[in-house]
Amino acid sequence: MDSIENFRQFRRQSKKGILVIYLNLIYKALKAFWLLLIIFIQKFSNISETTIFYIYLGVGGLLLFFLIRAYLIFKNFQFKIENQHFILKKGIFKKTSISIPFDRIQNINFKQNIIQQLINVHEVNIETAGSSKAEISIKALSFKAASALKNAVAIDEYTREVENKETIKPLLKVGFKALMKVSLTENHLQSLVLLFAILAGFYQQISEISGGLGKEGILDSYIFKNNAALESSVFLIVGLLLLLTVIAVISSVVRVLLRHFNLRVYLKDNALEIYQGLVTKKSIVLKKDKVQHITISHNPIKKKLGISFITFKQAISGKVKKKQDKIIKIVGCKKEQIVVITDLLFPNENLEAKNKHFSNVYFKFRLYLRSIAFLGVLNVLLVVFQEGNLVFLGNLLLLPMVVFFVELKFKKRYYILNENVIVLNAGSIETHRTYLPFFKVQNIQLKQTILQAKREVVDVVFQTASGKIKIPCIAMVNAQEIYNYTLFKVETSLKSWM
Structure with missing residues (x-):
């Protein structure tokens, strides 16, 4: 059985990691050249036997190269724990050594894709505040080894693994029926836009391949003819709109089920432990101190059903794009569960009793x-x-x-001032309420355009480790009060923002 002492010396991941790395290399190759594979299958009957033999020989050589590379990656990937640091050595020709102090580690998450589930290993991702993705990804560890590593790196007792989860009642458990309610009340327009983006990328790749083969005229002619037929038929247009609506709903359902299947949230001391996922299972420990701010959101249908979703934003690098923000979402939360979570993050705070201040x-x-x-x-x-x-x-x-x-x-844009927390409300169809503790603010700015100056209004911008939060168009007098009070709370607080 693995223990903390097993990590004092350099060790490798499970030998099953060779298979995981090998299949991952093959997947990346297929992802890059899948169109060429389709063309090869279509033209297979017209290719001579000699050419096919050399193609198979080339593919076999490539697979052998991937296997050798996977073994070398596995062999040179070694890690240990020393002096409150996680130390990693990796690389084939270019050797890399990484040392991460424990207090910089933000999350230690478990992950399992289909292959990892079949061979019974876990991927362990170690994330830090200054990285857009996992700083370290260990592809294959047994559950015992992964848990021991997590316990060894944990600098606080509350980050340790929940034991005997079957006997502990979760704070939140979202079953299949509840998850279907969540998915049917999602923003389907967002799913449709995402689908269009995927199709646009697919079309662009096909166009590039067609252009390389000198067949771009055929593709353009096909699209033109079908577009002309579509414009001439009202029934086709109505049918297409209905089809797109159905596709959007199905996309939302699939997206929610894949990401949040069997969602369970456990409350332990000062942390939340989240388990979810269908094809890829994930285990996330969300520490109270690492959360920069939270947003509680709902739409009219979700409000009628009495459910909301909570997004937790953690510290990110300044270079990270919005799509890569370290956002953790818990869906299907009921009112009592939201109260427990807000009490954990903002104890002894009356967040609803203050007056609302609306934008100018x-x-x-x-x-x-x-x-x-x-x-x-x-x-x-x-x-x-x-x-x-x-x-x-x-x-x-x-x-x-x-x-x-x-x-x-x-109407929905307002803010509520509390002694230690500022609450910001926003949205249109969806309502988003953000809770930001003052001591988490790293910088505050007052921004004003020429037109705003004439009306003596200003935008207040809070800069946190997870990004910017804005209060638009409030009176200069009120903005100055917020500015001074925020600086006072930041300078006098003894709490750590991380």
């Missing part, structure tokens, strides 16, 4: 101004592309929607 009416004016600019550009494009007959109909549909969304967004 200039914020509404700015929203209308941007919406009018968008409509103006849209009208110009319709005229340029000789679709002038749609201008009136488009404006007739969009203008009421613009008014509705602007008024709703202005």
